[in-house]
Amino acid sequence: MKMLYNITYIEFKLFLRTFVNVFFSLVFPSMLLLIFGGIYGNEPSDMFQGHGTVDVSVPAYIAMIIAVTGIMSLPLSVSGYRERKILKRLKATPINPFYILLSQILVNFIMTVLGMVILFLVGKIVFELDFMGEFFDC
Numbered sequence: 001m002k003m004l005y006n007i008t009y010i011e012f013k014l015f016l017r018t019f020v021n022v023f024f025s026l027v028f029p030s031m032l033l034l035i036f037g038g039i040y041g042n043e044p045s046d047m048f049q050g051h052g053t054v055d056v057s058v059p060a061y062i063a064m065i066i067a068v069t070g071i072m073s074l075p076l077s078v079s080g081y082r083e084r085k086i087l088k089r090l091k092a093t094p095i096n097p098f099y100i101l102l103s104q105i106l107v108n109f110i111m112t113v114l115g116m117v118i119l120f121l122v123g124k125i126v127f128e129l130d131f132m133g134e135f136f137d138c
Contacts, residue, residue, distance in 0.1 A: 007100060011107045012107045015111060030118055033126075058129060
């Protein structure tokens, strides 16, 4: 378990070094929300069944965060490891390749959740976001 923690910590630092990953998972969705929310506002509209533009845009921005980390960040980092022959060199160590993939998934999951929390906070603080669902619907 300590090995997984150490690898995840290193992968997290490597994720934060890549500007594109951090920008498109944390900053860009909130920036889009601020830009389009500033233009259209969040007044209830008949077109959206009584919800505002920001209220219906947030799920699309959440999908964008998931897509950025799932389609852009995770495969590009693993393929970069393969291209630089890091995965081949790791075969000579006692590190299980499963730990590398699991740490990548954990880091991307944490950054996705962090991006969604930032997006919710910006929407709630700036535009009084009306969340249409239940967080824990059991």
